[in-house]
Amino acid sequence: MKRLMLATVALSLLATPAAFAGDWGGRHHPQPKFGMQHQPAKPFRHWQPEAKKPHWKKGQRVGNWKQRQQVRDYKRHGLRKPGRDQQWVRVGNDYLLIAITSGIIAGLIAAN
Numbered sequence: 001m002k003r004l005m006l007a008t009v010a011l012s013l014l015a016t017p018a019a020f021a022g023d024w025g026g027r028h029h030p031q032p033k034f035g036m037q038h039q040p041a042k043p044f045r046h047w048q049p050e051a052k053k054p055h056w057k058k059g060q061r062v063g064n065w066k067q068r069q070q071v072r073d074y075k076r077h078g079l080r081k082p083g084r085d086q087q088w089v090r091v092g093n094d095y096l097l098i099a100i101t102s103g104i105i106a107g108l109i110a111a112n
Contacts, residue, residue, distance in 0.1 A: 056096060056108050065089050065098050079109065 062068075071077060071088035077095065079088055085100045097107035 056091070056094060056105055058105055058107065060105050062089075062091075062096065062098060062103050062105060065096070065103050071095060 056062075068089040068091055071079065071090050074081065074088050077088075079095055079097075082088055082097060083106070086097055086106055087100055089096050089098050093110065095109045096105050098104070099106055
């Protein structure tokens with residue numbers, strides 16, 4: 001009885017991979033119809049709006065410059081020493097030299 005059960009289990013284990021290796025009738029590999037050419041799928045790209053970067057100019061007034069990040073270690077960033085009543089402010093990747101009293105741009109450097 002034990003031999004018969006062991007033989008049945010062994011036969012079923014050997015037959016299982018053979019059952020899955022059979023031909024599926026070509027359902028997974030469709031052939032293109034006459035006149036149609038196979039084209040690879042294009043990768044999907046998410047649409048992102050272009051960021052509008054403000055173009056700073058000398059003499060332009062910056063309204064909210066006090067809320068921006070002040071640059072105190074200007075030498076490390078390769079900036080010159082600010083003059084009297086001036087300070088460097090970082091806006092994104094740009095450095096603006098702003099007059100403290102009026103908020104007008106006295107100089108600017110665009111960082112890479």
